[in-house]
Amino acid sequence: xxxxxxxxxxxxxxxxxxxxxxxxxxxxxxxxxxxxxxxxxxxxxxxxxxxxxxxxxxxxxxxxxxxxxxxxxxxxxxxxxxxxxxxxxxxxxxxxxxxxxxxxxxxxxxxxxxxxxxxxxxxxxxxxxxxxxxxxxxxxxxxxxxxxxxxxxxxxxxxxxxxxxxxxxxxxxxxxxxxxxxxxxxxxxxxxxxxxxxxxxxxxxxxxxxxxxxxxxxxxxxxxxxxxxxxxxxxxxxxxxxxxxxxxxxxxxxxxxxxxxxxxxx
Ligand SMILES: [Mg+2]
Numbered sequence: 001x002x003x004x005x006x007x008x009x010x011x012x013x014x015x016x017x018x019x020x021x022x023x024x025x026x027x028x029x030x031x032x033x034x035x036x037x038x039x040x041x042x043x044x045x046x047x048x049x050x051x052x053x054x055x056x057x058x059x060x061x062x063x064x065x066x067x068x069x070x071x072x073x074x075x076x077x078x079x080x081x082x083x084x085x086x087x088x089x090x091x092x093x094x095x096x097x098x099x100x101x102x103x104x105x106x107x108x109x110x111x112x113x114x115x116x117x118x119x120x121x122x123x124x125x126x127x128x129x130x131x132x133x134x135x136x137x138x139x140x141x142x143x144x145x146x147x148x149x150x151x152x153x154x155x156x157x158x159x160x161x162x163x164x165x166x167x168x169x170x171x172x173x174x175x176x177x178x179x180x181x182x183x184x185x186x187x188x189x190x191x192x193x194x195x196x197x198x199x200x201x202x203x204x205x206x207x208x209x210x211x212x213x214x215x216x217x218x219x220x221x222x223x224x225x226x227x228x229x230x231x232x233x234x235x236x237x238x239x240x241x242x243x244x245x246x247x248x249x250x251x252x253x254x255x256x257x258x259x260x261x262x263x264x265x266x
Pocket of ligand 1 (some may be wrong): 015212
């Protein structure tokens with residue numbers, strides 16, 4: 001039931017905002033959550049921005065005050081996972097220079113070269129992608145039966161003129177060439193929702209995932225056993241939501257409609 005919800009896990013792009021524009025109703029919904037003693041987290045598959053980057057962006061673009069702990073990015077999920085399972089081991093990474101820098105800053109041993117003793121492969125969104133990087137990644141994936149991880153399965157990300165390839169599309173090329181399929185660490189992995197519940201102390205019944213993409217946002221909530229809400233201001237359409245294997249519990253045209261529905265409930 002919507003009236004039970006205290007912990008709101010929001011996707012950002014296409015859900016509460018687009019680019020630098022906050023959707024109508026987002027600000028009202030966030031103050032409603034504060035009023036009821038709830039908590040908002042932002043779960044995003046964008047691995048190119050850190051929590052600190054998002055705090056600055058929310059202040060600058062939306063005039064919203066946040067703390068970095070409210071942002072759970074696929075990059076953060078990758079860092080936590082690799083620290084737990086591959087500390088001190090060599091990790092081959094396909095990603096931007098700044099993403100590699102962030103992994104190194106977290107004490108991880110990363111390389112972009114085909115070397116001996118590589119323990120796993122991590123692929124991420126890479127705006128600096130070259131054919132040479134793809135070749136090296138294929139070589140590592142083909143030479144040894146080591147685990148293959150990726151930050152997020154999103155096929156595309158929105159831009160000024162439409163869409164450009166995201167991590168899932170890059171992984172599609174690697175899979176086509178090597179037959180290897182990655183395990184994704186960002187949404188829809190249930191750990192994303194679980195971490196937010198652990199950090200905030202709210203139960204699955206008190207939690208709602210709100211997003212615009214069915215196979216990442218809505219699937220993430222379903223995988224974690226929490227209710228989900230789709231808004232039609234981004235990717236998903238009502239037709240897709242009705243026929244998708246990832247069926248949301250609640251559907252609204254936009255975030256403002258979700259806010260009014262919450263306000264109306266006793
Ligand atoms: Mg989105």
